[in-house]
Amino acid sequence: TGPDVRTASGAVANEDQAVNAQQGEWLTTAVGVRLRETDKSLKAGRRGPTLMQDHHLREKITHFDHERIPERVVHARGAAAHGVFVGYGTAESVTSAHFLKKDVETPTFVRFSTVLGSRGSADTVRDTRGFATKFYTAEGNFDLVGNNIPVFFIQDGIKFPDVIHAGKPHPDREIPQAQSAHDTFWDFVSLHTEAQAHAMWNMSDRGIPRSFRMMEGFGVHTFRLVNEAGETSLVKFHWKPKLGIHAQVWEEAQITAGMDPDFHRRDLADAIEAGAYPEWELGIQVFPDTPEQMFEGIDLLDPTKIVPEELAPVQRIGKMVLNRNPSNYFAETEQVAFHAGHFVPGIEATDDALLQARLFSYVDTQLTRLGGPNFNEIPINRPHAPVNDMLRDGFHQDAVHRGVAPYHPNSLDGGCPFFAGNEQHAFVDSPVTIPPTGGPVQKTREQEASFDDHFSQVRLFWKSMTPVEQEHIIEAYSFELNKCYEQNIKARQLQHLANIDPVLCSGVAEALGLPAPDPTIELPEPEPSPALSMVGQSWPSD
C-alpha cells in the first residue's frame, strides 16, 4: 500500500485509494463500463470507415488530446522529492511558527528547477536553480520559494516580465533554449546595472551545480518574523546542504548535457532510491526590525544585495531530509503550486518591491496553468491542516460542500462557530508601523545610497573567489558574451566589468578580441576587507 495522502475532500486516505482512476481488475471506460477491446476501433463493414459510435475510441483520443497543461512561464523544468523537516526550537525567541518548535516534524515537498529552459531542456545548463519548499505545517502551508543564488536581477517586481523576456530564447528563432548566451540577456544585464550581481553569480561555478543535493537555497528577500510576544525581527532564510556545495566544471556540464540531459533529476531520484537521503539545514540571519530596515549600511529591502555572513551569522533552526520520490511526475512535480505569499503565523512579508509583486503573480499564473481557482484541492497542494474555507464552485471543484450558507456571519449553518474570536494559531498581520514616507504617491522609491550601489558587492564577490574560480568566471563571461551578435552589447558589458575589476575585464576583453575599457566609476580604496565573503560559509559538520 502507498503512503497516506490527503484527498480533495480533505480526508486522509491511502495513496492507492486516492488513485480512483485505477481500481479493479478490468480495463474500463472513464465511467466504469468494462471494455472488451482497446486495440482496434469499430469499423463499418470489412474495410472501414471507422464509426463515430465507437465511444471508447473517441474518449481515448479526446482525453489524450488534452493531456498537456501549459508549462510554467518560468522554472518549467524541474524535479522534486518528498521529505520531512524537523525544527530545532532555536527560532522560538523570534517566531511563533509552530513548525519551527523543537522536534516538531513537518512533511515537505521540494521542487528544484532551472529558470529559463523549457520542460524538455537539459539539466546541466548555466542558469539559476529554483529551490522551492512546501511545508505542510499544522498551521497550514508555508512555502519558501527560493533560489540557489541569494541575489536577484531586479529590485522591483514590475521588471520581472522584462528580465524574463530578455532571458528566454529570442522570439524570432527561439534560440538558445536554456542558456544566457545571447544578445537579449546581455542587452538587459548591461542596461540594468542592478543585474550585475546576479549575472556574476551565474557566471561563477554556482551557475552549474554538480547536483541538486549539493546546492544552497536562499529565500533571497528579507522576511519578518513575529514571536509569541508580538515582537518582530527581520530575517533572511538559508538552506545549507549537508553534502557541501559542489559544481561541475564547464566542460563536464557540456558533456553531461549531451550524454544525460536528465543528469540532475536522475541523480536526485537515484540517491533517494538508494537510501542516500539528501539533507539540508535551515538557517536564518536575524536583523533588528528598525524603521530604516537597514543593516550595516545594507538596505534589507534590496534583493540584489546580501548581508555577508561575517556580519550576521546564519543560525541553524531546523533540518530537512528528502526521503521519498514522487510516484507520479504529473500529479506531484508538475501540479504542485508554490506561492511566495503562503505564510503561517509568525512569518510575514516585508515591503521589498520584488516580493510584493510575487505575492500577486503566483496565484495569477496558476489560475491559467492549473485550469481555474481550485488547484489547492489537488492532493499535492492540499494542506495537512483542516481546511474550512468559504470558497465555492468553479472549474475542477472536487469537494462536495455541506450547508447552505457559505458566508459569514449566517444564521443557517450555525453562524460559523469555528470563527468565534479564536485568534490562537490564526494569522494576524503584526501591527508594524509603516515607516514615515510623506510625499506624494510616486513610482520612484526614496533610495538609500546602498540601493543604488550596484558594484561594491559584485567586486566583493569577485574578490571572494579563489584564482581557479576567478578563471572559471572569466571563461564563462567569455563564452557567453562571444555568442552575442551585437558588438555594442559586448562593449557595454565590458565597461561594467571594468567597473568591477581590471583583471576580470582584461581577461574577458582579450577572449572577445576587444579593447579593455578603463573604469568609469572609482574602484574602492582601500580594497574591501578580505574577511568579508560574498559566498556562504560552511557549517562544521556535526
Ligand code: HEM
Ligand atoms: C516560479 C523563485 C521572482 C513569478 C518560481 C519558482 C521558483 C521561483 C523557485 C518555481 C516554483 C516551482 O518549482 O513550481 C523566485 C525567486 C524570485 C522570483 C527566488 C526572486 C527572488 C519572481 C517574480 C515574479 C515571479 C518577481 C513575478 C513578479 C513566478 C512565476 C512562476 C515562478 C509566474 C511560475 C509559477 C507556476 O507556474 O507555478 N519562482 N521567483 N517570480 N515565479 Fe518566481
